[in-house]
Amino acid sequence: MKENISIHWFRLDLRLSDNPALTNSAKHRHVLPIYIFDDLNSSEFKMGRASRWWLHHSLASLEASLEGNLSIYHGEPLDILNDIVARFNVKSVYWNRCYEPWRIVGDRRIKENLKAKGIEVESANGSLLWEPWTVKKQDGSFYKVFTPFYRKGCLGAEVPRDPLDPPQNVQYHKDEEFSLNLDALQLLPHIRWDKKMVQHWNIGEGGARVRFQEFINEGLPHYKDGRNVPAKPYVSRLSPHLHFGEISPNQLWYGVKSISADQNIEHFCSELGWREFSYSQLYYNPKLPRENLQSRFNAFPWFDNESLLRAWQKGRTGIPMVDAGMRELWQTGYMHNRVRMIVGSFLVKNLRLHWHYGARWFWDTLVDADLANNSAGWQWIAGCGADASPFFRIFNPATQGQKFDPDGRYIRRFVPEIAMLPDKYLFSPWKAEGYVLENANVQLDITYPSPIIDLKQSREAALAAFQSLKKRV
Numbered sequence: 001m002k003e004n005i006s007i008h009w010f011r012l013d014l015r016l017s018d019n020p021a022l023t024n025s026a027k028h029r030h031v032l033p034i035y036i037f038d039d040l041n042s043s044e045f046k047m048g049r050a051s052r053w054w055l056h057h058s059l060a061s062l063e064a065s066l067e068g069n070l071s072i073y074h075g076e077p078l079d080i081l082n083d084i085v086a087r088f089n090v091k092s093v094y095w096n097r098c099y100e101p102w103r104i105v106g107d108r109r110i111k112e113n114l115k116a117k118g119i120e121v122e123s124a125n126g127s128l129l130w131e132p133w134t135v136k137k138q139d140g141s142f143y144k145v146f147t148p149f150y151r152k153g154c155l156g157a158e159v160p161r162d163p164l165d166p167p168q169n170v171q172y173h174k175d176e177e178f179s180l181n182l183d184a185l186q187l188l189p190h191i192r193w194d195k196k197m198v199q200h201w202n203i204g205e206g207g208a209r210v211r212f213q214e215f216i217n218e219g220l221p222h223y224k225d226g227r228n229v230p231a232k233p234y235v236s237r238l239s240p241h242l243h244f245g246e247i248s249p250n251q252l253w254y255g256v257k258s259i260s261a262d263q264n265i266e267h268f269c270s271e272l273g274w275r276e277f278s279y280s281q282l283y284y285n286p287k288l289p290r291e292n293l294q295s296r297f298n299a300f301p302w303f304d305n306e307s308l309l310r311a312w313q314k315g316r317t318g319i320p321m322v323d324a325g326m327r328e329l330w331q332t333g334y335m336h337n338r339v340r341m342i343v344g345s346f347l348v349k350n351l352r353l354h355w356h357y358g359a360r361w362f363w364d365t366l367v368d369a370d371l372a373n374n375s376a377g378w379q380w381i382a383g384c385g386a387d388a389s390p391f392f393r394i395f396n397p398a399t400q401g402q403k404f405d406p407d408g409r410y411i412r413r414f415v416p417e418i419a420m421l422p423d424k425y426l427f428s429p430w431k432a433e434g435y436v437l438e439n440a441n442v443q444l445d446i447t448y449p450s451p452i453i454d455l456k457q458s459r460e461a462a463l464a465a466f467q468s469l470k471k472r473v
């Protein structure tokens, strides 16, 4: 190819519209859009199986939007970029910034290397409303508490940029010789556990747009209160689309704000603010995925128990609200936020297993697994994070079920073997008398487990463990 080429390197921005780096690269007319699957630099945070599955379909959709002109590679990004530069007449390379610590280090190295070759390199913000360094306190330090972060920091900063249209008059090219076929990345599972998951998602930029419109019609008008009820379709389920960048937070922000200004819209925007807060935490604490932000928790007396962990992972704890959440995750790759908090509290407080176990399981099984949100979410629920839920706030999964799934629709959907129990016992079948269980075709320990732990005793033990921690400090 003789033309001067600019490279657009897709990463977590798998879309054509509102893609600032793609718009920048399109100024040069001839663009080589590339995707590099890099599982060499992410150490223990290699993409989980559910994310790989999503990525496969998202790349397929992007490739179709580019009429086949997506070049796909697997390996070390610097080597691959150097190889492309050696074979094409590359003048410039563009990408949207990512914020995982390993990517920040890698990007810096790549930028220096390419610039030394005389290639123009430009990165842009395609994933956040406000990048971490634009939201700081007056004294220059970063916020550790959400409300001032969002209200003063974000809302007091420059307004987010308007969404961009997809670039026009671009000629996309393909590296016909060396591009891999998408299947060569082997992102799909060998054992096809994904068959059930497919029906829940419409993956790709077009699917994200449709989901957003459905949410505007059905969920947004009820969002503020309805977002806590897992059986209702009142949350957006846009998290995987946002994670992979099939839709941008700017499109969501201005999309809802253009409708009107009410409490539901403000609340939805503040949830996007929590996402920004997680990214800020990760940026300023690169050890967030590994280390307790509050170091006093380093001495917490965790248990180690493989069989309790397995029961939690498989949704076989005997506590219906927990099991429903873990099975929703397994079957759909997603779990409602309220239930993430319930199963998280149960794991770290009742079972007293380290939050790392929960974070790792979520990392592997969530389609929206996101290093910033997942790490911040687990540190929040474990009480050891920034602005975290206090450790002594221990959710009771039975009363949480009664409150947020009052007619039991969520539990009955995911734990069908106890569906015939009357509402009174649905959240705590172990309290039901023999004839109630019999009438509902439930045999404890045969058709459905007895609780793997006593909720009251384990709660008291967790509080005592927390007290012992306080005495040490």
Ligand SMILES: Cc1cc2nc3c(=O)[nH]c(=O)nc-3n(C[C@H](O)[C@H](O)[C@H](O)COP(=O)(O)OP(=O)(O)OC[C@H]3O[C@@H](n4cnc5c(N)ncnc54)[C@H](O)[C@@H]3O)c2cc1C
Pocket (backbone or CB within 6 Å): 227, 235, 236, 237, 238, 239, 240, 242, 243, 271, 272, 274, 275, 276, 278, 335, 336, 337, 338, 340, 341, 344, 362, 366, 368, 369, 370, 371, 373, 374, 375, 377, 378, 381
């Ligand atoms: C233990 C735990 C682990 C979590 N792991 C992840 C994860 O890996 N990836 C992930 O995207 N979210 C994670 N979250 C945050 C939250 O549960 C999800 O973002 C939300 O449930 C996604 O559903 P939704 O798109 O329907 O949300 P909506 O309610 O429709 O919210 C819209 C968007 O706002 C953002 N958002 C909403 N709530 C939060 C929150 N509490 N923190 C940060 N951002 C938020 C998300 O990007 C979400 O897509 C976790 C929360 C907990 C408690």
